[in-house]
Amino acid sequence: MQGIDTTNNEILLDIAGLKKHFGKNEVLSGIDVQIRRGEKIAVIGPSGSGKSTFLRCLNLLEQPTEGSIAFCGEDIIHTKHINEFRQKMGMVFQHFNLFNNLTVLENIMFAPVKIGKMELKKQKAALRRLKIRQFFGRDGDKKIAIETSVAQIEKQAKDRALALLERIGLADKASAYPSTLSGGQRQRIAIVRALAMNPKVMLFDEPTSALDPEMVGEVLQLIKELAEEGMTMVIVTHEMGFAREVATRVFFMDGGKIQEQGTPEKVFGSPENPRLKEFLSKVL
Amino acid sequence: MFFQQLWEVVSTTKYIMWILEGFRMTLLIAVGASVLGLFLGTIVAIVKIAAQKNKRKMRIPEFICDIYISVIRGTPVALQLFIMAFAIFAIRGFPLEVTAILTFGINSGAYVAESLRGGIQSVDIGQTEAARSLGLSELQSMVSIVIPQAIKNVIPAIGNELIALLKETSIVSMVGIVDLTFAAKMIGAGNEMSTYLAPMLVVALFYLAVVYLLIFGIRAIEKKLKQSEQHVDEKKAEKCRIKMEKRLKAIEDNYQKICLRKGQ
Helix, strand or coil, rough: CCCCCCCCCCCCHHHHHEEECCEEEEEEEEEEEEEEEEEEEECCCCCCHHHHHHHHHCCCCCCEEEEEEEEEECCCCCCHHHHHHHHHEEEEECCCCCCCCCHHHHHHHHHHHHHHHHHHHHHHHHHHHHHHHEEEEEEECCCCCCCCCHHHHHHHHHHHCCCCCCCCCHHHCCCCHHCCHHHHHHHHHHHHHHHHHCCEEEEECCCCCCHHHHHHHHHHHHHHHHCCCCEEEEECCCCCHHHHHHHCCEEEEECEEEEECCCCCHHCCCCCCCHHHHHHHHHC | HHHHHHHHHHHHHHHHHHHHHHHHHHHHHHHHHHHHHHHHHHHHHHHHHHHHHCCCHHHHHHHHHHHHHHHHHHHHHHHHHHHHHHCCCCCCCCCHHHHHHHHHHHHHHHHHHHHHHHHCCCHHHHHHHHHHHHHCHHHHHHHHHHHHHHHHHHHHHHHHHHHHHHHHHHHHHHHCCCCCCCCCCCCHHCCCHHHHHHHHHHEEEEEEEHHHHHHHHHHHHHHHHHHHHHHHHHHHHHHHHHHHHHHHHHHHHHHHHHHHHHHH
């Protein structure tokens, strides 16, 4: 995997001078990195080093105090359309966070259907405006074609959800509620739920930390498959072996800063930063 | 002797009419007040939840809600009823039962608001975060994800509140409204009866019956909500499975067709 050259790909995320304070407590103290399409970034570091906060700042679940984040060249901190950007950034949480009141299938379909319906409403509103304008003799023969319907949106979402469930081998659980599933199953469904929105980048926040050891494998396997398909991802993880195997670049964070970054061979093989050396000697 | 009196209460048409009249009034006040209370409570809870996220804009509404909750919860309901009946609505011809409905509605609104707020806050923040991370708006995630889960959490508390409200309405006899309790008092105070025990016991049965109905209803709702989350409805699952297999087959067929076309 590390053979893939991503140096010339477009920049998906451009982060500059990112800072985050919680009250007087400075969690992130200036992060500048660029993440290109196709890269698989593993973020490692001791607990309390700001890894999770960094990840949560990327899709603005935490509002950064200072700095800028650009997604596909567009500023996302000062935009009013953050929801549209979030649709393109899938996030997977440590505690799965599947919607407890919905079945597995509904969990996966939920966002695509809601957002599809919203777009449809917008299109219809635009069509209405156009008709009114045309009534007054403006915009002569312009036309807006509405190609979908609510039923079609739902059917598409359902087909996609079923295909995704089939892929992870949980199609028979489609009508079950999350509380009846094991941790590994829940996390795989959470990953698939994020995938249903066709994200450009996936953010993983310690996806295996809350799992039983025997279930870690199945989740990592799925993430690995996604990586092989070329998905751009940022993974905060404590699984060093996994980071070494899958990542194209590894960030070592400590004290709210990226202390060292580079290919896994370099970071794990010949670390330079003394704190990274100390960290690796403890975890490896 | 006692049974004789009991029989007299339930067999005398005049007494029965009084009791039924009182029962009607009690139910009217209780139902009216719970509707008003649930409505008010929901609004206050929404204001308080919104205020946590948008401190600056919601400062004044939140302040008003805080005062409302602390004043209502901090004073006895009998006192509130007296103030409403003898001061605020002391207008000639203003129907007393409306005063009572307003008083108890406003009173229970404060309690409902607090339990609803607790219910919404007890839903894991991760649920909202997950919805937001998928690109849904604050309102969408609240309405479709958080509130359905919150409702399940607050049903016992709301049920308690409704039961308490029903019994509290007996205070209206203090301002001269003829409700169940007042009817019992009237019967007992009459010359023919000259005992309170028998009519009070009869009326107690009326209260008990309504409360039992309420408890039964609440339990049924709770059970239904619980079931929907823990167990898979077998029949539904089977239907879903059959449908899904058909769909998957259709997808596969389509895929093969596409493959064939590409091959040619």
